Amino acid sequence: MDRVFQALSDKNRLKILELLKKRDMSVGEILENFSITNASLSHHLDILKRVNLIVSERKGQYIYYSLNVSVFEEIMMQISKIFNKNKK
Amino acid sequence: MDRVFQALSDKNRLKILELLKKRDMSVGEILENFSITNASLSHHLDILKRVNLIVSERKGQYIYYSLNVSVFEEIMMQISKIFNKNKK
DNA sequence: TATATATTTAGATATACATCTAAATATATA
């Protein structure tokens, strides 16, 4: 769980999630919103992918990224567990 | 928001929250559950306090820490925002 | 095969972070 929070603890990665909230995007499209290199962006995408916050799918030359909404419930539950007093 | 996630991204700090979920504890009581120095623990408590995840209250010689449940709703809402597609 | 898109690798740099030790400071109690 700490690795998920770690993945969420960077402004640029939160911004990536914000972008993907609106619509699925290719790496190039995502990149337009940042002033970092594609190598750095790939690194951030890798981190988000490793903890299952995003998923990728190739479409022709492009690789499209999207939010992995299915992991959302799990994260909410974990956080809920942390704060729910009087419960195991 | 990234600062909250940053605060949550350390195993020891998550463990502190786990402990305080069960009951309020003094620093000494918390410390018994770790093998770090009191200086390091104070540092972690400071980080959690700065983002309002915990609050402290002096009782005589002791200072008791407890979860700040009121911030819970806010965090859940923020995370919900990140993942809720089709919504601003 | 050449080009476009993306990832990966390697090495470099700078910053942040977790931890320690040791000492100083602060507050409350005996």
Place this chain on the structure above:
DNA sequence: TATATATTTAGATGTATATCTAAATATATA
């Protein structure tokens, strides 16, 4: 005033992280 509890400060160390440049690799398309 001496002791207990906790925080803070300062300096040190080691590791992790974000970023870069440059090059290599992979996949798909023209």
